[in-house]
Amino acid sequence: MRSSPWPRRGGLLLGALWASPWSLLGLLAGVVGLAAGASVRISRRERALVFQHWPWGPGGAMTLGNVILDTGDGLD
Numbered sequence: 001m002r003s004s005p006w007p008r009r010g011g012l013l014l015g016a017l018w019a020s021p022w023s024l025l026g027l028l029a030g031v032v033g034l035a036a037g038a039s040v041r042i043s044r045r046e047r048a049l050v051f052q053h054w055p056w057g058p059g060g061a062m063t064l065g066n067v068i069l070d071t072g073d074g075l076d
Helices: 008-033
Strands: 041-042 047-052 062-063 068-070
Touching: 008 041, 008 047, 008 062, 008 068
Parallel strands: 047 068
Antiparallel strands: 041 047, 062 068
16 A cells, blocks of 8 residues: 655655745855856755855855755766
8 A cells, every 4th residue: 555645745845945044045155156157957866956066165065955055066
């Protein structure tokens, strides 16, 4: 017997709502990074927007809500 997908979807929606203030801050930083040469993609695995080649920072990645600011080529 399969369980209903609604509890899982509800949990994902609640989590996205909870993280939305930080996601907005990350989105703002990502858009500024786009003007400086970053690129953006949607990651289904991380359930996040990923800004790659984000030009500021010492290296690595930073997560703000459901937005990932990555200074490298990929998250792997």
